[in-house]
Every structure is written in structure tokens, then in C-alpha cells.
Amino acid sequence: xxxxxxxxxxxxxxxxxxxxxxxxxxxxxxxxxxxxxxxxxxxxxxxxxxxxxxxxxxxxxxxxxxxxxxxxxxxxxxxxxxxxxxxxxxxxxxxxxxxxxxxxxxxxxxxxxxxxxxxxxxxxxxxxxxxxxxxxxxxxxxxxxxxxxxxxxxxxxxxxxxxxxxxxxxxxxxxxxxxxxxxxxxxxxxxxxxxxxxxxxxxxxxxxxxxxxxxxxxxxxxxxxxxxxxxxxxxxxxxxxxxxxxxxxxxxxxxxxxxxxxxxxxxxxxxxxxxxxxxxxxxxxxxxxxxxxxxxxxxxxxxxxxxxxxxxxxxxxxxxxxxxxxxxxxxxxxxxxxxxxxxxxxxxxxxxxxxxxxxxxxxxxxxxxxxxxxxxxxxxxxxxxxxxxxxxxxxxxxxxxxxxxxxxxxxxxxxxxxxxxxxxxxxxxxxxxxxxxxxxxxxxxxxxxxxxxxxxxxxxxxxxxxxxxxxxxxxxxxxxxxxxxxxxxxxxxxxxxxxxxxxxxxxxxxxxxxxxxxxxxxxxxxxxxxx
Amino acid sequence: xxxxxxxxxxxxxxxxxxxxxxxxxxxxxxxxxxxxxxxxxxxxxxxxxxxxxxxxxxxxxxxxxxxxxxxxxxxxxxxxxxxxxxxxxxxxxxxxxxxxxxxxxxxxxxxxxxxxxxxxxxxxxxxxxxxxxxxxxxxxxxxxxxxxxxxxxxxxxxxxxxxxxxxxxxxxxxxxxxxxxxxxxxxxxxxxxxxxxxxxxxxxxxxxxxxxxxxxxxxxxxxxxxxxxxxxxxxxxxxxxxxxxxxxxxxxxxxxxxxxxxxxxxxxxxxxxxxxxxxxxxxxxxxxxxxxxxxxxxxxxxxxxxxxxxxxxxxxxxxxxxxxxxxxxxxxxxxxxxxxxxxxxxxxxxxxxxxxx
Numbered sequence: 001x002x003x004x005x006x007x008x009x010x011x012x013x014x015x016x017x018x019x020x021x022x023x024x025x026x027x028x029x030x031x032x033x034x035x036x037x038x039x040x041x042x043x044x045x046x047x048x049x050x051x052x053x054x055x056x057x058x059x060x061x062x063x064x065x066x067x068x069x070x071x072x073x074x075x076x077x078x079x080x081x082x083x084x085x086x087x088x089x090x091x092x093x094x095x096x097x098x099x100x101x102x103x104x105x106x107x108x109x110x111x112x113x114x115x116x117x118x119x120x121x122x123x124x125x126x127x128x129x130x131x132x133x134x135x136x137x138x139x140x141x142x143x144x145x146x147x148x149x150x151x152x153x154x155x156x157x158x159x160x161x162x163x164x165x166x167x168x169x170x171x172x173x174x175x176x177x178x179x180x181x182x183x184x185x186x187x188x189x190x191x192x193x194x195x196x197x198x199x200x201x202x203x204x205x206x207x208x209x210x211x212x213x214x215x216x217x218x219x220x221x222x223x224x225x226x227x228x229x230x231x232x233x234x235x236x237x238x239x240x241x242x243x244x245x246x247x248x249x250x251x252x253x254x255x256x257x258x259x260x261x262x263x264x265x266x267x268x269x270x271x272x273x274x275x276x277x278x279x280x281x282x283x284x285x286x287x288x289x290x291x292x293x294x295x296x297x298x299x300x301x302x303x304x305x306x307x308x309x310x311x312x313x314x315x316x317x318x319x320x321x322x323x324x325x326x327x328x329x330x331x332x333x334x335x336x337x338x339x340x341x342x343x344x345x346x347x348x349x350x351x352x353x354x355x356x357x358x359x360x361x362x363x364x365x366x367x368x369x370x371x372x373x374x375x376x377x378x379x380x381x382x383x384x385x386x387x388x389x390x391x392x393x394x395x396x397x398x399x400x401x402x403x404x405x406x407x408x409x410x411x412x413x414x415x416x417x418x419x420x421x422x423x424x425x426x427x428x429x430x431x432x433x434x435x436x437x438x439x440x441x442x443x444x445x446x447x448x449x450x451x452x453x454x455x456x457x458x459x460x461x462x463x464x465x466x467x468x469x470x471x472x473x474x475x476x477x478x479x480x481x482x483x484x485x486x487x488x489x490x491x492x493x494x495x496x497x498x499x500x501x502x503x504x505x506x507x508x509x510x511x512x513x514x515x516x517x518x519x520x521x522x523x524x525x526x527x528x529x530x531x
Numbered sequence: 532x533x534x535x536x537x538x539x540x541x542x543x544x545x546x547x548x549x550x551x552x553x554x555x556x557x558x559x560x561x562x563x564x565x566x567x568x569x570x571x572x573x574x575x576x577x578x579x580x581x582x583x584x585x586x587x588x589x590x591x592x593x594x595x596x597x598x599x600x601x602x603x604x605x606x607x608x609x610x611x612x613x614x615x616x617x618x619x620x621x622x623x624x625x626x627x628x629x630x631x632x633x634x635x636x637x638x639x640x641x642x643x644x645x646x647x648x649x650x651x652x653x654x655x656x657x658x659x660x661x662x663x664x665x666x667x668x669x670x671x672x673x674x675x676x677x678x679x680x681x682x683x684x685x686x687x688x689x690x691x692x693x694x695x696x697x698x699x700x701x702x703x704x705x706x707x708x709x710x711x712x713x714x715x716x717x718x719x720x721x722x723x724x725x726x727x728x729x730x731x732x733x734x735x736x737x738x739x740x741x742x743x744x745x746x747x748x749x750x751x752x753x754x755x756x757x758x759x760x761x762x763x764x765x766x767x768x769x770x771x772x773x774x775x776x777x778x779x780x781x782x783x784x785x786x787x788x789x790x791x792x793x794x795x796x797x798x799x800x801x802x803x804x805x806x807x808x809x810x811x812x813x814x815x816x817x818x819x820x821x822x823x824x825x826x827x828x829x830x831x832x833x834x835x836x837x838x839x840x841x842x843x844x845x846x847x848x849x850x851x852x853x854x855x856x857x858x859x860x861x862x863x864x865x866x867x868x869x870x871x872x873x874x875x876x877x878x879x880x881x882x883x884x885x886x887x888x
Contacts, residue, residue, distance in 0.1 A: 034724055040848050044638050129593060200638040213728065216637035216644065217848060218840040221727075239724050243838045247703050248719045251711045257718050403853075404587035411599075447599045 027256040027509070030531050033235040036243040036252055037262040040217045046199035047119075047178030049128035051425075054240075056175045056523040058220055061238070063178030063205035066097055066116060066155070067169050069427065071516035071525035074337065078169045082111055082179055082206065083155065086169075092162035092474055095169075097155040103229045105181040106203070106210040113150035118182040120148045120157070122194050130176045133426050137163060137171075164479055166339065167471050170428035173522065180204045208233045208527035217242050222526065233527040253278065253507055259531070260515060261507045266325045272507040280507050282325075286335045286424040286520035287502035288432075289327060289381065291370075293495040294416050295442075295457035300368065303493065304361035310347040310497045311354040312388045322380045323500060330501035332487045333436040335520040339476075340429040340483025346491065354392045367395040370417035371406040381499070382419050411449045413457045422452065427521035429483045430471050437490050438467040458495050566870055573866040574626060574859075578619050581855045591635055591853035622859070631860030636852050641860035644845065649864065650735025651721060652834075652841035655761055656826035658738075662765025663772050664819060670769065671776025675784060676803060686773055693770025698763065702836040705759050717756035719838035726752045760837040764830055768822045775818045779811035812883045820876040827872075828865050 028034045039054040047059050068081035080086075083097035103111040121144040124134050138160020139147050147158045159168065171177070180195075181204035188198035195204075203211035208228040212221035222238040241258065243249045249261035250268040254275065264272065272278050293300040293309060300306070315329045334341040358366075372382045379400060386396040396417070399406070410418040424431040437460050439453035448454040460467075463486055470482040490496070504517050514528045589606045610618055625632065631641035674686035709716045717723060721737055730737070730744040738757065741749035783789060784807055792802045831843040842861055849857035 028724070032724075040636065040852070043636055215647075215840070216634075216639065217648075217845065219727070239727075241720060241724075241838065242840075243719055244835050244844075245703075245719075245838075248706065248836055248838060251706055252718050255711060255714070255718060257724075402585045402587075403590055405585045407590065408587065449599045449602070 028259055031234070031236040033238045033260070033512070033526060033529055033531070034258045035238070035240045035260040035262060036249040036258045037240050037260075038244055039220060039240055039242045040244075042214065042216065042220070044200040045203060045211065045214060046128075046196055047175050047180065047205075048123040048126050049130070049196065049200070050175050051128075051130045053523070054220075057240070057518075058211065058214070058222070059175045059178055060207075060518070060523040061209040061222055061526050062203045062207045062211055063175075063180070064103070064111065064207050065177040065179060066172050067177075069173050069518075069522045071518070071522075071528055072514065074516070074519050074521055077166070077339065078173050082116065088165050088474075092165070092472075093160075094156060094158045095165065097157075099153050099155065100229065101153070103206055104227055105184070105206045106225055107181050107184050109181050109183050111179065111181075111206050113153055113155045115182045116155045116179050117148050117150040118185075119179045120177075121145070122180070122185075123176050124148075126194060126196055128196075130174070130425070133171050133174050133176050137168060162472050162474075164471055164473050166476055166479065167428050167430055170339070171426050174426040175523070178205060181206070209238065212237070224527075228527070230527070234530045235526055238526045250507070253509070256509070259509045259512050262504070262517070264505065264507050269325055269505050269507060277510050278507055279510050280505055281515070283504050283506070283517045283519050284328070284336050285502040285504045285517070286338075288330065288333070288335060288422050288498055289378070289500040289502075290420060290422065290496050290498045291385070292410075292418045292420070292452065292456040293497075294413060294418075295459070295495055296413055297368070297416050299361070299363055299366055300416060300495065301457075302361045302363070304357045305363060306493070306495050308354040308357035308361070308363075308392065309389075310491075311350040311357070312385070312392055312394075313347070313497060313499055314349045314384050314388050315345075315499060316348065318381060318384050319500065323377065325503065325505055326377070327500035327502055329499070331491060331498050333432045333490060333496070333498055334429050334483060334487060335424065335432075335501050337520045338424070338427070338429055338432075340470075340480045340487075342484050342487045344488065344491070347497070349388060351388070351391050358392060358394075363394075365393065365395075367397065368416040369397045369399055370419055371399050371401065371409055371415040372419045373403055373406050374400050378419055378421070385419070410455050413444070413455060418456075424520065429479075430467075433467045433470065433483060433486060436496060437463040437486055437494070440464050452496070453494075456495050460490075460494070463489060463494075562874060566874070569870055570863070570866065571623075574623060574863060575619065577859055577862045577866075578622055579615070581859055582615060582618070586850075586853040586855070588635075588853050588855050626863065631863070632856030634849065634857040634860075635854040636849060636857060641857050644857065645842065645860060645864050647735065648840055648842045648845045651839060652827060652843065654736040654738060655757060655764065655833075655839060655841060656823065656830075658757060658761035659764030659826050660768055660819065660823045662762055663768025663822060666765070667769035667772030668776050668815070671773035672780055672803065672808060674773065674777040675780030676799075678781065683777075686777065690770040690774045693767050698767065698830070699832045699836065701766075702760070702763055702833055705763055706836065709759055716759045717752060719836070721756055721839065722749065722753050723756070756837075760833050760839060763833060764826055768826065771822055772815075772818055776811070776815060779814050780807060783807040783810050813880050816876050816879045816883070820872045824869050824872045827868050 037054065041052040042055040042058070043052060044050050045055060045058055047063050050056060050059050064082040066081060066083040067078040070076060070079050082100055082103060084100040086095050086097045088095050097116070099111065099113045099116065105111055120134060123131055124139045124144045125141045127141065149156055180199065184204040185195035185199060188195045190197055201214060208225055208230065209222035210225050212223040214220050219242060220240040224233045224236045226232045243252065246263060246265040246268045249258070250264055250272060252258040253261045253272065269280055273280050291309070293306060295301045319327060319329050329345050330336060331345045331347055332342045336343065370382055370385070372378050382398045386398060389396045409415045410420070422432070435450070435452045437453065439448065439451050439458065439460055441448065442454060442457065442459040446454065453460055466482065466486050470479055470486065473479040473482055506515065506517060508515060511531045513530045516528070517524045588609060589602055589611065593601050593605050606612060610621060629642060633639065634641050634644050637644050670686050670689070674683040677683055706718070710718045726749045730740045730746050730749050733740050733743050737753040738750060741747070741753055789802060789807055792806055828843065831847050833839065834841045834844040842864065846858055846861035849861065
């Protein structure tokens with residue numbers, strides 16, 4: 001063996017030994033929660049502006065609110081958080097919150113009624129994307145000083161008319177209801193932005209966690225707040241790592257480098273289910289998959305044709321094949337787990353019945369266009385629809401495009417059929433009822449592009465009034481009944497065929513307990529997690 | 532000595548300083564001019580492509596539920612209602628002030644984002660190309676020298692696999708075997724969770740920063756995370772570099788001067804490395820520079836599989852989210868890298884090939 005060969009062999013051996021010594025950790029520490037998740041949708045951490053899923057997860061754990069949804073009992077609805085109690089005036093327009101005593105922000109500043117008033121006023125004045133959640137109660141930048149005010153330990157909010165108390169309080173559990181530390185935020189104000197620029201990447205909350213760091217498209221680190229009024233969380237540090245690829249998330253989970261993988265595809269979920277030491281948990285999320293038929297179309301606007309379409313969807317076939325584990329059949333505009341949700345799913349694939357309905361409407365040789373955004377599951381649903389419609393003699397041409405192309409046309413009422421997805425904005429039934437079943441002016445001039453009913457060129461008739469009435473009903477049970485009635489009528493008469501509700505499947509180490517992604521109503525919570 | 536020289540008081544035989552500097556100045560000016568024109572062209576083309584793409588930056592900001600008035604307000608605020616050429620000049624003005632705008636996705640200035648993600652790519656690409664050169668060049672030379680032998684056949688197969696195997700598949704297989712099964716290397720990410728933010732960022736490259744900080748534990752962990760993706764990229768570079776090296780070498784080895792050298796009794800080592808290889812250096816520089824530029828551009832799939840927060844995945848995520856400021860900023864940086872590597876190659880030509888002077 002010559003010198004060169006000896007050198008090469010030695011180098012190779014050395015490399016092998018040194019590389020093999022790089023061992024991965026067998027498991028994460030007992031007081032640390034490591035999650036793999038897609039977090040590239042975080043654009044801001046300011047609760048007055050944040051409106052994305054991953055950002056809401058951060059906000060829910062960092063900011064206290066007046067009222068909150070308990071991850072251990074989501075079905076119970078809102079519970080007191082920074083507000084210890086509240087009273088509603090006789091006219092139903094004023095709610096007076098009594099603030100919890102002795103709670104401090106992460107900065108050490110006390111949480112006061114002034115901070116709560118400032119936070120809500122600030123959200124209205126900044127008027128960022130989610131501001132409508134508050135401004136729908138009549139708050140404007142001009143009147144917030146009067147309509148949202150602090151008096152001693154009380155926060156008093158006055159709405160422009162009487163609303164269901166549950167509606168107002170449900171909205172206050174949303175991200176925009178996060179209470180910020182006024183002193184800290186205003187100390188970081190630049191050019192009158194009320195600290196918006198600073199709060200995009202920093203935190204000023206009083207929740208169970210404080211923001212350690214946010215590295216865009218890389219990680220979010222939360223550090224426990226030992227002074228949290230509800231008790232210090234068991235997980236002292238939560239690290240959410242941005243891992244896009246499902247297979248990579250699975251490998252990290254199997255190697256014990258993470259505790260939770262939140263974006264596994266059905267194949268990887270199936271693989272994880274077979275492994276010892278790992279488990280899979282399902283939670284229903286708020287996202288709905290639906291098709292909308294254009295009310296301006298001479299044929300699609302006929303009631304029989306709308307009905308026929310609802311019998312021409314292979315709900316079960318899709319649920320049990322390419323949507324397996326990811327979506328479940330749901331035919332109502334309120335997602336399951338929402339107040340007033342209905343579990344009635346009366347439609348199933350029935351070609352003969354659909355043909356009879358089409359014949360009744362005098363439809364023959366119909367050819368229409370469906371717009372679909374370029375997402376795999378939506379394209380597959382469109383293809384399934386194309387197949388079943390063809391069996392009833394309807395030719396469906398599928399146009400696939402970007403949001404700009406497809407959504408732009410839907411907003412302009414230009415598509416025959418739109419296949420889309422919709423997620424609720426806040427945990428109250430009005431969030432979906434107010435867009436699916438409410439359209440006070442269906443004229444083109446109204447240009448109410450924010451309303452799905454308008455985009456579909458559909459006049460919901462008395463449903464608009466019923467929806468408006470439901471938001472003012474103060475009795476919870478009556479309100480539930482109202483939404484169920486609205487949905488029953490909506491199912492039969494509307495040009496919308498709601499098809500599926502999303503399921504989120506998380507894969508976890510077996511020792512991780514009490515993790516909640518927030519179901520359909522809220523975001524992920526970490527403070528109750530134990531290992 | 533002429534009378535004029537005498538009158539200028541200069542010493543005979545030495546050219547005036549301005550005469551000596553002039554060619555250098557001319558070359559520098561020409562290079563800078565060329566860079567400026569190329570960059571301007573790049574900016575223009577990228578800007579136009581970004582504007583005609585079926586992506587709606589307004590929708591990305593306001594969300595799909597926004598009312599028409601909100602949509603119109605943001606449309607106006609972004610200046611999209613102005614003529615395209617006016618928009619371009621506004622953009623150009625900002626870029627000249629090193630202002631690429633603010634990313635919608637990260638809420639940070641794009642320049643700040645690039646300063647964060649580019650070192651990650653630079654670190655990965657540099658290690659990758661180093662591996663590619665260290666193994667690719669000797670393999671190519673060996674394959675040429677032993678043309679038709681089993682070594683040549685192996686080199687061909689190695690290169691063929693490198694060319695044809697999808698990087699996505701190879702990356703996942705690598706992770707599965709070396710991380711998932713054997714546990715030899717670290718998993719996805721630049722560093723283990725225990726070492727994140729342990730060393731202060733100086734260069735943004737964790738290997739270097741940990742050395743600067745003298746923290747060998749972090750260095751070892753970072754190395755265990757980078758070695759697999761870097762080897763993967765190195766393998767793809769190796770495939771290209773080795774085939775090109777083989778081809779260049781075969782051309783040289785069949786030249787008459789090589790035969791003459793052998794006839795003169797020179798050792799084979801001397802003939803191959805001192806004569807034939809010396810003559811392919813210029814061509815090889817181009818090949819390596821192009822490979823390196825390709826890696827620096829960001830290997831998106833590798834970055835996705837290994838959760839590597841580099842410029843490739845940054846631009847891709849931005850593109851998919853209609854974050855056009857980030858897309859434009861990233862593209863300009865990538866273009867700049869290509870230009871700089873070209874200039875660097877030209878300089879190396881002049882060093883290695885006197886004719887290029």
C-alpha cells in the first residue's frame with residue numbers, strides 16, 4: 001500500500017468514525033414541546049393585524065383576552081379570562097367587564113382596564129384586515145373613545161344596536177381581542193403607527209407564553225410565563241419548527257426529535273399509526289369545501305337544477321378515497337363544533353333523482369365552466385364532479401388557475417360554477433351565516449364582493465332578514481334554533497352545495513397529552529400540554 | 532531621452548502613472564458598465580414578469596374576503612394604478628437606494644430577509660461545491676486517464692445517477708438511511724433545537740460563527756446537519772464536474788505535446804497534472820463557476836426536504852404567496868451572484884491563461 005492509499009484509507013476511516021458519533025437526541029426534554037408545522041403563513045404577530053392560522057396559534061398562547069375558549073372544554077364556549085365577569089345593560093347594547101385583579105403583562109406592567117380599552121380601540125383605529133370583527137358592532141375610529149372606554153377597573157363597550165351577547169363575546173375570543181400592554185406598545189410607536197411595526201415581530205401580552213423569537217420560515221420559540229395567572233405552563237419552552245415536507249416531519253417524529261407533527265399526508269399518517277410510541281389525533285377544523293352555482297346563469301339559477309347538482313356529488317366516494325382522513329362529509333355552512341351547527345347531511349349521489357330534476361327543469365345538453373384554484377384536492381373534487389355530472393348529461397369544463405385568475409372571476413360573478421374553500425373568521429355562527437346566507441342588495445352596483453351570496457349572484461330572500469335577526473337574539477338556545485332553521489332552508493334552496501369539512505390529523509409522541517389544535521373555533525393551545 | 536521627457540523631469544524608461552493606470556481604469560469602467568447594464572436589464576425583465584404573472588399582490592394583502600373598496604384602496608396604495616413604466620422607475624429608484632421594499636410574508640425589509648437567508652445558502656452551496664470539486668475533478672481525470680477501464684465505467688454510472696436521479700427522492704432516501712435508520716447525521720434544519728441561537732451570528736453561517744465563537748459542540752452539531760444536504764448537492768455537482776473534466780482531459784491527453792512529454796520520459800503524474808491538467812484549468816473554472824452559481828441560486832427542493840432556510844425556498848415561498856417585493860429582491864440578488872461569479876471567472880482566466888490578458 002503506497003502512502004497515498006494509506007492516507008485515503010485513514011481519512012475515510014476518520015470521517016466514518018467522526019460522522020457516526022453525531023447522534024440525534026432520542027427524545028425532547030420533558031419540559032419542552034417541539035412541533036413541526038408549516039408556519040410560512042405568519043406575516044405579522046400584531047393581534048390587531050394577525051389573521052393567519054400559524055400567527056393565530058402564537059397569539060392565542062401569548063395574549064390574554066377578555067374572554068377565551070378553554071382548550072380543555074371548547075364546547076362550553078367563552079369563559080372569563082382577563083375579564084373576571086361582565087354585565088349586560090337592559091337595552092343589550094352595553095357590556096361592562098370587570099377586570100381580573102393582580103394580572104401582569106410579561107413586562108411586569110399590571111393589566112388594567114385602560115390596556116383593554118386601548119387594545120380594542122387600537123384595533124379599530126388601525127383598521128387592518130381583521131378589524132371588521134370589531135367594526136361590525138358599530139365601532140369606528142371616530143367613536144371608539146366613547147364606545148370603548150375604561151372606568152376604574154371596568155371596561156365598558158357600547159355597540160351601535162342590540163346584539164346577541166354571545167355574538168359579541170365570541171368575537172372577543174378571536175385573535176383581534178388580544179389585550180396588549182399599552183405602555184410598552186406606545187413606547188415603541190413610530191410615526192403614529194400605535195406600535196404596529198414593532199408588534200409585527202415582538203409581543204406585549206400577558207398570556208401563558210412570551211415570544212422568544214420568530215424567525216420567518218424557520219421557527220417560532222415561546223417561553224413560559226412563570227407569573228401567568230392561571231399557573232405556569234408545564235412546557236417551559238415551545239419550539240415550532242417550519243418543516244414543509246411531510247416525510248421530513250414524519251422522520252423527525254419517528255426519531256424523537258419532535259413531539260408533534262402537524263402536516264402529515266394520509267400516507268404518512270397511516271405509517272405513523274402503525275408505529276409504537278406514536279399516536280394520531282383528529283380534530284374537526286373550520287374549513288369547508290363547497291361549490292357555488294352562478295345565479296345569473298339562466299339554467300343554473302333554476303331551483304330544480306340547484307337541487308340536481310346536490311344529488312350529483314359523490315360525497316362518499318370522495319370522502320373514502322382521495323379525501324380520506326382529511327375531510328368529512330358536511331352539508332351545512334356552519335362547521336361542526338360551532339354554535340348552531342347542524343349535522344343534517346341529506347344529500348348523497350343519486351343520478352336518477354338528479355336526472356328527474358333536470359328533466360323537470362327542461363334542461364338538456366348543458367355545458368358549463370367550473371373555476372378551480374390550483375390545489376390538488378380541489379382539482380380532484382372537480383374531476384369527480386365532472387364525472388358524475390357527465391352521467392346526468394352535463395358537460396363540465398374545468399378551468400384551473402391561480403387565486404388572481406379564479407377568485408377574480410368569482411368576485412366578478414363571471415364563473416358558472418366556483419369550487420372553493422371557506423374558513424370562518426371568528427368563533428360565532430354569524431361569521432359564515434353573514435356571508436353565505438346574507439345579501440341585502442344583489443344588484444351588480446352593490447359590488448358586495450365580500451359576501452359569498454353576492455358573488456354567487458343569489459338573493460337569499462327572507463334568509464337575509466333571518467340572519468340579521470339571529471345576531472340580535474340574546475337567548476342562546478333560541479339563537480341555536482334560528483341558525484339550524486336558516487341552514488335547513490339554505491340547504492334546500494341555495495345555489496351552494498357545501499360538501500366537506502376539514503379534519504386536521506396531528507401525529508404525536510404517545511406521552512404528549514392534552515394538545516389541542518383548537519378545532520374549528522380557535523387556534524392551537526400549548527399551556528395545558530403535559531408530557 | 533527626448534527633450535520632452537527631460538522637460539517633464541521624469542526619469543527615463545518609466546511610463547507616466549496615468550498611462551499605467553489607464554488600462555486598469557478602462558477595464559474597471561467597462562466591467563462596471565457591463566454590470567450596470569446587465570443589472571438594469573435583469574431588473575426590467577424581472578419586474579415585467581412579476582407584473583404580468585397571474586398573481587394578485589393586492590389579494591395577498593387584503594385577503595379574499597375583502598370588500599371592493601378595501602381592495603381598490605390597497606391597489607392604489609401599492610401604486611398598481613400607475614402606468615407600468617412609472618411603476619418600474621419607482622421600483623428602480625428604491626433599488627438604487629438598496630430598498631427592495633418590505634416582505635408581505637415576514638414583515639421585514641426584503642434586504643434584511645436576504646441577509647438572513649443568503650448565508651444559509653452560501654454555507655450549504657460552498658460546502659456542496661467543495662465536495663463536488665474534491666471528488667469530481669480527480670474522478671474525471673482518473674476516468675480520462677483510464678479511459679474504457681472499470682474506473683471509467685464506474686465514473687460514468689456515478690455521473691449518470693447524479694444526472695438522472697430526482698434530487699427530491701435522493702434527499703429523502705438520504706434522510707431515511709443516514710438520519711432515520713443509522714442516526715449518523717442530524718435531521719432537517721440547520722442545527723439541533725438545543726443549539727439554536729447559542730452562538731452569536733457574525734457571518735450568518737453557523738459553521739463559521741461557531742468557530743469564531745470557539746464553540747465546537749455547536750460546530751459538530753451544525754456539521755452533522757449540513758453534511759447530508761451538502762453531500763447531496765456535492766454529488767450533483769460532482770456528476771457534472773467529473774464528466775466535463777473527463778471530456779477536457781481526453782482532448783488534452785490526445786494532443787501532441789502530451790505524447791512528446793511522454794517520449795521525453797516524464798513521469799505519468801507529471802504529464803497528467805503538470806501539463807494536461809494545467810491546460811484545462813480555464814475551462815474547468817467556467818464549469819465550476821456555473822455549478823456554484825446554480826447552487827447559490829438556491830436548490831429549492833433540497834432546502835424544502837432539509838428544512839434549510841435558504842434563498843431558494845425564500846423566493847419560492849414568496850412567489851407562491853404573491854409576495855412580489857421578496858421575489859424581485861431575491862431574483863436581483865441571484866442575478867447579481869451570477870454576474871459576480873462571471874467577473875470572478877474572468878479574473879481567474881487572466882491569472883491562469885496569459886493569453887486572456
